[in-house]
Amino acid sequence: MRLGFAIALAYVSAVPTEATFERHVASRVRNNPNVRYRQHTVENAILAKAIPLKQYEANLATRGMGIDRRLEQGQNANQGEGQQADDYYMGDDEMYSFSGYSMKFAKCQPVQYFSENAIHAGEHSPMITEDIVVLRICPQKSCSSSREYGCHYNYAEYALQLTDYLSIMLKYSAQKRDYICDFCNNCLGSNGSANRRSLNEGEGDGNGEQQNNQDQDQANNGQQGQGDGQDNNDKDDEQQQQDQNDQQKQNEEQGEENDDVDTDDATGDDEYANACSDWDTYCSNYSTQCAENDGTYLDYEGYLNYMDCSQADYNDYAYFVRPRCDGSKGSIKMAVYYDNYCVQYAGNEVSVKDLGLGFREGAFGEFYSGSCLDCSDSEYPPYDANSLMCNNLHGQSAKCSADLMHDLFESEEDDTSECSYIESLRFGTYDKYGQLNSAFGVGTDDAQVTTVQAAVLALSIALCVIFAVYSCYLHHTMTNLLIKSLSHRELLPPSRHQSRRPRRHHKNGKRIANADDWDHDNARV
Secondary structure, three states: OHHHHHHHHHHHHHOOOOOOHHHHHHHHHHOOHHHHHHHHHHHHHHHHHOOOHHHHHHHHHHOOOOOOHHHHOOOOOOHHHOOOOOOOOOOHHHOOOOOOEEEEEEEEEEEEEEOHHHHHOOOOOOEEEEEEEEEEEEEOOOOOOOOOOOOOOOOEEEEEEHHHHHHHHHHHHHHHHHHHHHHHHHHOOOOHHHHHHHHHHHHHHHHHHHHHHHHHHHHHHHHHHHHHOHHHHHHHHHHHHHHHHHHHHHHHHHHHHHHHHHHHHHHHHHHHHHHHOOHHHHOOOHHHHOOOOOOOOOOHHHHHHHOOOEEEEEOOEEEEEEEEEEOOOOEEEEEEEOOOOOOOEOOOOOOHHHHOOOOOOOOOHHHOOOOOEEOOOOOOOOOOHHHHHHHHHHHHOEEEOOOOOOOOOOOOOOOHHHHHHHHHHHOOOEOOOOOEOOOOOOOOOOOOOOHHHHHHHHHHHHHHHHHHHHHHHHHHHHHHHHHHHHHOOOOOOHHHHOOOOOOEEOOOOOEEOOHHHOOOOOOOO
16 A cells, blocks of 8 residues: 555656646647648648638629628618618629619609608698609610600609618719729729739748748757657657658649649739720729718718708707708709708708718719619629619619510519509609699699790790881881872872863852863854
């Protein structure tokens, strides 16, 4: 018993006081040359297949599949609504193909409706005004920006709230700008290939440095193995020789893979050079469009915070701002209101510039310009931005495709009420204030005279004046001619031009011939 205790005590005494499981067990497993070699082999194989992030983005950009910076940064335009993701972006299986079609802004129409919430809030009127945008999608070949509705046949119509329309168009403009700026930054004077090569060279340097570190680690491990056990020198020498042979084989394989990578890079450089050959076409406004925002005005994303009726303080008073449709001018702009329902329009009494919110004059001008926007995908900027925009407008709108000749939207049926509502907006059911027109479409006292009507009216007045002047001229000419003729007795027949001799009358009333009229030759005694 005492002998066993003594042996155990001697064994415990022989173990170093700092002995731990981590140091004497786990560390030896990690520092084993075989284990480290297998780890390095796996890491090298993974790194050989890896592509730098910037190079990966550049490859996507050349193929029209760029990554939007807002998604990378995790920005969310709907944070105020508590949404965790932006529903603007769709998967390919959720999108329609609008290839060959264009979207056209037609009009923006205010519409008033009854609101119980306004009554409960004590507002002076229960009527709330909602601005509705009417769009039309036409075949690209027949879409004309000069026509109010773009085309007259083979079309589909949409109607959606102004705030929804602007939200989609703002996100579309931001995405298009990001695509173009990324493309121009990567190319920038057709130097995109040089940038790619510099990335590849940097990757090669990193791999070389990593290989040196691996060799150094293996050398240190060999020295550590020799220090830990002198009895295993022969075995370690054999293992080191095997490691060197395996390392040489791996280097040969790595060299072959690098040759393949160089070939792929050369091919990618050619594709990138071809894409960047159109740099002048897509980047003509690069310095202006891609300049950093100095904070003076809001960018596209900044306006998204003011789509709903939002409060803005000015001179210790609370005002409210929201985009507004001008029914008389057909324009869209940010407007100031007195109430939190954005019904009592402030007009010219308060300017949005005075609020100091950074609203740019004409910020929404491109959204109601009436240009036909192509809904197709493209291999070059803006890539799929236009198609995504048209799909969002289609998904957020009331739609009517009764006049569409082709079944563009599968498994979708028209709602008769939606078609009737869109038609009522087109044919003037509401006036410029959003109120119902009398007789539903017959103009009221506030009806606007069209340019054609004004031109016809002016022409009619001009013709009346001309005819009146000409009539006066004819009357004056004829009067002068009559007076002149009477003065020269040219209007009397010749028989009446003989002078009339005076005749004498008897006091009894009988005529007495004048002596000059007596026929002396035929007179009888």
